[in-house]
Amino acid sequence: MTHAPTRTLPRRRTLPAGQSGSLWQSRPSCGIFEFRGMRLQLAVEDPAEVLFPTDCGLSLIAALNGDDAPDLNGVNALDIGAGSGLYSVALLAAGAKRVTALDINPASAAQTVANVLTNGLDATRLTCVTSPVEDYAPHGTFDLVITNPPHLPHDPGYARGDGLETALVAKEGGRAMYDAVVERMDTLLAPGGILLMAHSSLADIPRTVAQLTGRGYETHTLEIVEMDIPLLTYAEHKDTMLGLLKERRAAGRADFDGSRFTVHALMFRRPLASAGR
Structure with missing residues (x-):
């Protein structure tokens, strides 16, 4: 008798309700995080111009500390939506050969460079680009792409x-x-490269997985983290935002319970040969 291979369930982490920055040792404008045995620092000069990373973004860093995370040493990486440079700093510290930090916000570039230098990393291995991802035209492709897309509905x-x-x-x-x-x-x-994504359950995870697996991408969930929906910033409009999210949940496009949702640290590997589109 042939037995199917055993699938291990992804790690699950639950952050305490009603607490802000549970994955950070300090915040809201300066924080310390541990990554692969290194103690790294991140800061923002103006949190209204460049968002200090939330637990949603930091959850992917936590997941990449696991044994099943990919090797980052020597990769040529693209950080989409770089923000303050959280992922760019982590990748460079882990030995990435080059990192391109892409963000539509012009203030992102200076803040990312500042955080790279603060951690004593080689800024010559960093390139910052201000552009929407739709218009970005790189010279060649990347071994690794990492991103934590915005996930709250617009109103x-x-x-x-x-x-x-x-x-x-x-x-x-x-x-x-x-x-x-x-x-x-x-x-x-x-081909053969890896996409790492912090994917909010508020933004239809099954759709993203279906789109990429339909092209032949292998999919693996590194970790699932449960946390509060970030409503404090939009306290005056909490009811409006929750109303929009409830509409999406009713349509099967969002998953949350009360004010709690999950972030899935997803790893997609592009096939060596294109599956066609």
């Missing part, structure tokens, strides 16, 4: 014109950046 009532908006809120019901990343992946990621 004119709480729309803002600053870096906080671009980091947290996305059109298309919170799916705009996810769809843009998926659409560009075959041109950005080298």
